[in-house]
Amino acid sequence: MMRTRPLKVALLGCGVVGSEVARIMTTHADDLAARIGAPVELAGVAVRRPSKVREGIPAELVTTDATALVKRGDIDVVVEVIGGIEPARTLITTAFEHGASVVSANKALLAQDGAALHAAAEEHGKDLYYEAAVAGAIPLIRPLRESLAGDKVNRVLGIVNGTTNFILDKMDSTGAGYQEALDEATALGYAEADPTADVEGFDAAAKAAILAGIAFHTRVRLDDVYREGMTEVTAADFRSAKEMGCTIKLLAICERSKDGASVTARVHPAMIPLTHPLASVRGAYNAVFVESDAAGQLMFYGPGAGGAPTASAVLGDLVAVCRNRLNGATGPGESAYAALTVSPMGDVITRYHISLDVADKPGVLAQVATVFAEHGVSIDTVRQQGKDGEASLVVVTHRASDASLTGTVEALRKLDTVRGVASIMRVEGE
Amino acid sequence: MMRTRPLKVALLGCGVVGSEVARIMTTHADDLAARIGAPVELAGVAVRRPSKVREGIPAELVTTDATALVKRGDIDVVVEVIGGIEPARTLITTAFEHGASVVSANKALLAQDGAALHAAAEEHGKDLYYEAAVAGAIPLIRPLRESLAGDKVNRVLGIVNGTTNFILDKMDSTGAGYQEALDEATALGYAEADPTADVEGFDAAAKAAILAGIAFHTRVRLDDVYREGMTEVTAADFRSAKEMGCTIKLLAICERSKDGASVTARVHPAMIPLTHPLASVRGAYNAVFVESDAAGQLMFYGPGAGGAPTASAVLGDLVAVCRNRLNGATGPGESAYAALTVSPMGDVITRYHISLDVADKPGVLAQVATVFAEHGVSIDTVRQQGKDGEASLVVVTHRASDASLTGTVEALRKLDTVRGVASIMRVEGE
Numbered sequence: 001m002m003r004t005r006p007l008k009v010a011l012l013g014c015g016v017v018g019s020e021v022a023r024i025m026t027t028h029a030d031d032l033a034a035r036i037g038a039p040v041e042l043a044g045v046a047v048r049r050p051s052k053v054r055e056g057i058p059a060e061l062v063t064t065d066a067t068a069l070v071k072r073g074d075i076d077v078v079v080e081v082i083g084g085i086e087p088a089r090t091l092i093t094t095a096f097e098h099g100a101s102v103v104s105a106n107k108a109l110l111a112q113d114g115a116a117l118h119a120a121a122e123e124h125g126k127d128l129y130y131e132a133a134v135a136g137a138i139p140l141i142r143p144l145r146e147s148l149a150g151d152k153v154n155r156v157l158g159i160v161n162g163t164t165n166f167i168l169d170k171m172d173s174t175g176a177g178y179q180e181a182l183d184e185a186t187a188l189g190y191a192e193a194d195p196t197a198d199v200e201g202f203d204a205a206a207k208a209a210i211l212a213g214i215a216f217h218t219r220v221r222l223d224d225v226y227r228e229g230m231t232e233v234t235a236a237d238f239r240s241a242k243e244m245g246c247t248i249k250l251l252a253i254c255e256r257s258k259d260g261a262s263v264t265a266r267v268h269p270a271m272i273p274l275t276h277p278l279a280s281v282r283g284a285y286n287a288v289f290v291e292s293d294a295a296g297q298l299m300f301y302g303p304g305a306g307g308a309p310t311a312s313a314v315l316g317d318l319v320a321v322c323r324n325r326l327n328g329a330t331g332p333g334e335s336a337y338a339a340l341t342v343s344p345m346g347d348v349i350t351r352y353h354i355s356l357d358v359a360d361k362p363g364v365l366a367q368v369a370t371v372f373a374e375h376g377v378s379i380d381t382v383r384q385q386g387k388d389g390e391a392s393l394v395v396v397t398h399r400a401s402d403a404s405l406t407g408t409v410e411a412l413r414k415l416d417t418v419r420g421v422a423s424i425m426r427v428e429g430e
Numbered sequence: 431m432m433r434t435r436p437l438k439v440a441l442l443g444c445g446v447v448g449s450e451v452a453r454i455m456t457t458h459a460d461d462l463a464a465r466i467g468a469p470v471e472l473a474g475v476a477v478r479r480p481s482k483v484r485e486g487i488p489a490e491l492v493t494t495d496a497t498a499l500v501k502r503g504d505i506d507v508v509v510e511v512i513g514g515i516e517p518a519r520t521l522i523t524t525a526f527e528h529g530a531s532v533v534s535a536n537k538a539l540l541a542q543d544g545a546a547l548h549a550a551a552e553e554h555g556k557d558l559y560y561e562a563a564v565a566g567a568i569p570l571i572r573p574l575r576e577s578l579a580g581d582k583v584n585r586v587l588g589i590v591n592g593t594t595n596f597i598l599d600k601m602d603s604t605g606a607g608y609q610e611a612l613d614e615a616t617a618l619g620y621a622e623a624d625p626t627a628d629v630e631g632f633d634a635a636a637k638a639a640i641l642a643g644i645a646f647h648t649r650v651r652l653d654d655v656y657r658e659g660m661t662e663v664t665a666a667d668f669r670s671a672k673e674m675g676c677t678i679k680l681l682a683i684c685e686r687s688k689d690g691a692s693v694t695a696r697v698h699p700a701m702i703p704l705t706h707p708l709a710s711v712r713g714a715y716n717a718v719f720v721e722s723d724a725a726g727q728l729m730f731y732g733p734g735a736g737g738a739p740t741a742s743a744v745l746g747d748l749v750a751v752c753r754n755r756l757n758g759a760t761g762p763g764e765s766a767y768a769a770l771t772v773s774p775m776g777d778v779i780t781r782y783h784i785s786l787d788v789a790d791k792p793g794v795l796a797q798v799a800t801v802f803a804e805h806g807v808s809i810d811t812v813r814q815q816g817k818d819g820e821a822s823l824v825v826v827t828h829r830a831s832d833a834s835l836t837g838t839v840e841a842l843r844k845l846d847t848v849r850g851v852a853s854i855m856r857v858e859g860e
Contacts, residue, residue, distance in 0.1 A: 032766040036581050042839050137725035139577035147569035150745020294742035295567035298732035312724035315580020329757040337464040
């Protein structure tokens with residue numbers, strides 16, 4: 001069964017993930033060979049700084065010329081773990097042109113240019129796999145694309161960014177404010193020096209675009225994903241959440257509309273009930289809920305980042321792509337046949353939790369309630385609290401379109417009796 | 431891209447699962463065709479009672495002659511949802527001989543004869559897929575076999591039987607005894623009239639054999655799996671568990687030994703800490719923890735049984751097998767190259783929680799402690815309780831081999847001062 005000519009792998013990038021990929025390829029070489037049906041050989045490693053010592057990687061494999069490496073012509077699989085748009089995009093395209101299949105962990109690139117890259121892969125009859133791009137080690141792309149291929153997915157709801165989950169979990173458990181929790185995340189290495197991509201939701205939005213595309217067999221671009229970061233979540237929001245039996249998570253939510261004709265994808269902080277399984281996802285872990293017609297509710301949980309977990313996902317793809325190559329076949333490519341409409345955030349049906357600072361005089365509640373009614377938004381609960389002559393109103397709505405809810409808030413801001421809107425947060429996960 | 435000649439599917443069995451498979455094949459026909467790249471057609475349905483009205487299935491497709499159906503020669507995929515050993519085994523083998531690939535949900539058959547069936551599939555160059563055989567809709571076989579193909583799995587720990595989880599959950603939440611909880615499960619349709627396969631752990635043991643085989647790339651037969659049912663778990667056990675901050679679950683545990691050279695597979699009730707994610711798996715849900723070198727801890731959660739969830743898994747396999755057929759390829763077959771030793775239960779390293787009824791006189795604890803020491807079992811905690819002249823001792827051990835622990839209990843039974851061993855339960859999930 002075993003053929004002896006090895007499959008050749010070019011590794012682009014040798015940072016936290018790449019070095020783990022190289023390490024496992026060496027230490028698990030026999031297992032990989034047995035599982036693939038042929039040995040795999042690290043044929044070259046493209047890096048930016050060749051002087052850095054890389055344990056276990058022979059110096060003669062290291063090059064700074066990634067383009068020459070992917071153009072060699074004898075490479076079977078290119079593993080791209082550089083990240084970012086360029087030069088990754090050009091290198092991947094060049095790899096297809098020169099006969100290689102590609103395994104990538106690049107969520108930003110896939111979210112932005114997935115369709116073009118899939119088209120290039122198909123044109124050249126090659127594979128493009130990217131399990132590691134979403135939620136690290138957690139198998140998600142393959143289950144959505146293959147295990148649920150006979151089902152109809154209606155919703156994907158998940159915590160797909162470990163940094164922000166660490167921060168929110170810390171705020172929840174200690175009562176800390178955002179900055180304090182961020183500082184701790186940075187000190188412990190969970191947040192990068194510039195945390196923008198995580199805390200502003202860009203990273204989660206890229207993953208949401210990829211997940212929505214696969215789940216709904218529809219092209220969903222990064223620009224289609226509504227995105228709201230979590231930098232404005234306060235300790236007071238967590239206190240309000242607790243009063244409701246909730247916690248706050250940064251969620252990526254991809255939903256099919258009730259009539260089935262359109263989909264939405266969004267990333268924002270939201271209150272979810274403590275009884276919801278996602279509420280108990282601690283620290284930097286990720287977890288994704290998938291709801292489908294036949295399977296019902298499934299959850300996938302695990303480490304969403306880190307060198308070894310991400311390498312595990314990369315190597316799973318590498319084995320699959322190598323097997324396909326030996327079979328002379330390719331795995332499932334892009335599936336966008338459904339081509340559903342991707343609707344804007346205003347069409348999303350959700351609930352709001354709104355805290356208002358209001359004048360402490362009779363008739364305020366009636367005024368506020370009238371505004372909700374005028375926008376067709378039904379109120380679930382109202383809580384009034386007096387504090388030093390001022391008063392606060394906490395309103396939780398029933399489900400309504402995000403556009404109606406936004407319109408309601410705008411109108412509330414214009415009321416003389418409303419001194420300010422202290423916070424607005426969506427409520428999810430019922 | 432789309433070819434017009436349909437792939438032909440023969441459905442063996444049209445009960446709870448089969449009727450859902452047929453329904454979804456009809457209602458989702460366009461989606462399935464788009465995802466496969468060719469239409470799929472239900473070519474025949476083999477049943478035992480042809481007179482039963484089957485909504486949505488044309489009468490001319492229904493036959494009682496399953497053998498003739500799989501021998502037709504024009505069938506691309508046989509979907510076997512009959513269950514049991516025969517006639518399922520012969521029908522599957524016949525299907526391979528007559529050119530069809532097979533999708534099965536038959537855990538008992540796969541656990542008993544998986545190796546022979548895989549060999550038959552390989553001999554004829556056909557696929558044998560069976561995601562639905564373990565944990566219903568939860569993608570487990572594919573993640574273990576494909577997503578983690580580049581990783582090294584060290585442990586699979588899971589709740590893989592919904593009936594027993596429903597009963598144990600009920601006992602935990604209401605304080606009910608086993609019989610009372612079983613009666614409720616039966617009344618609600620969660621337990622069958624003869625619940626033996628579930629409550630004695632046969633069903634879970636079959637799943638453990640399948641999971642261990644795939645996780646460790648080693649043949650693990652049903653006979654290799656240690657099996658202990660949960661009919662002797664009492665309300666008192668749950669009270670003891672609560673005192674330890676634990677609950678009780680029927681667990682399937684597949685482990686690689688520390689030196690990596692051998693594996694074990696077992697099914698038994700065990701105490702697990704309430705903080706363990708498996709502790710909060712409610713009702714008839716299933717959940718499986720997978721621990722591997724690189725990925726770390728992953729959890730998969732969802733409905734473990736039921737017509738529609740199981741059909742979801744069957745159809746995911748059907749799509750994969752159809753795609754393989756169009757590609758002229760087959761998916762991954764049996765992977766048993768590691769051929770690790772499957773060790774007996776005595777070699778398992780675990781902890782015991784033991785309740786002893788003892789004479790209420792000085793020196794008893796010293797005697798008991800000596801027995802543990804003589805068997806090389808280290809004691810973690812001891813709790814003494816007096817009750818009406820009698821006394822009880824609750825001992826929780828550190829980790830030791832199951833053989834040492836069994837030996838300890840045997841020796842304890844022989845002590846004059848030990849009136850009886852009230853309960854023994856393993857403690858897992860640290």
